[in-house]
Amino acid sequence: MNVIERINQLRNERGWSVNNLAMEAGITQSTLNSFLSRQTPPKIDTLQLICNAFKISLAQFFIEDEQVELVSAEEKELLANFRKLSPEKKKAILELMS
Numbered sequence: 001m002n003v004i005e006r007i008n009q010l011r012n013e014r015g016w017s018v019n020n021l022a023m024e025a026g027i028t029q030s031t032l033n034s035f036l037s038r039q040t041p042p043k044i045d046t047l048q049l050i051c052n053a054f055k056i057s058l059a060q061f062f063i064e065d066e067q068v069e070l071v072s073a074e075e076k077e078l079l080a081n082f083r084k085l086s087p088e089k090k091k092a093i094l095e096l097m098s
Contacts, residue, residue, distance in 0.1 A: 001064055003041035010054050010061075024053035 001009070011021050018036065022029040027049055035042050042050065044058075051061050071079070072090065 002039075003047070004036060004039050006061060007050060010056075014054070021050065021053060026053075070088040073074070 007021075011018070014020075016024070018032055019029050022032045026034070026048075027046060031042075035046075041047070044046070047061070048058060051058055054061075069097065085093070
C-alpha cells in the first residue's frame with residue numbers, strides 16, 4: 001500500500017473528509033488536496049502531523065498487518081521485570097495468571 005492510499009484508508013475508517021483531516025492535522029486543506037490529487041507523498045514533517053491527527057505513530061502508519069499489536073510502555077516494563085525473575089518465580093506468576 002502506498003502512502004496516499006494509507007492516508008485515505010485511515011481517513012475513511014474514521015469517516016473524515018479531507019477538510020476534517022486537514023483541520024485535525026493543522027495543515028491547510030489546499031496542502032492536503034495537493035498531494036492527494038497528485039498522488040505524491042507528503043514530506044515527513046507533514047506526514048507526522050497527519051499521524052498525530054490519527055493518533056498513531058509513524059511506525060503504526062507503515063504497519064500494514066492489522067494483526068500486529070504494538071507493546072505499550074507498561075507491557076515492556078512487565079516483560080523486562082519478568083525476564084529478571086528466577087525460573088521458580090516465573091512459573092509462579094504464570095500459574096497465578098492462568
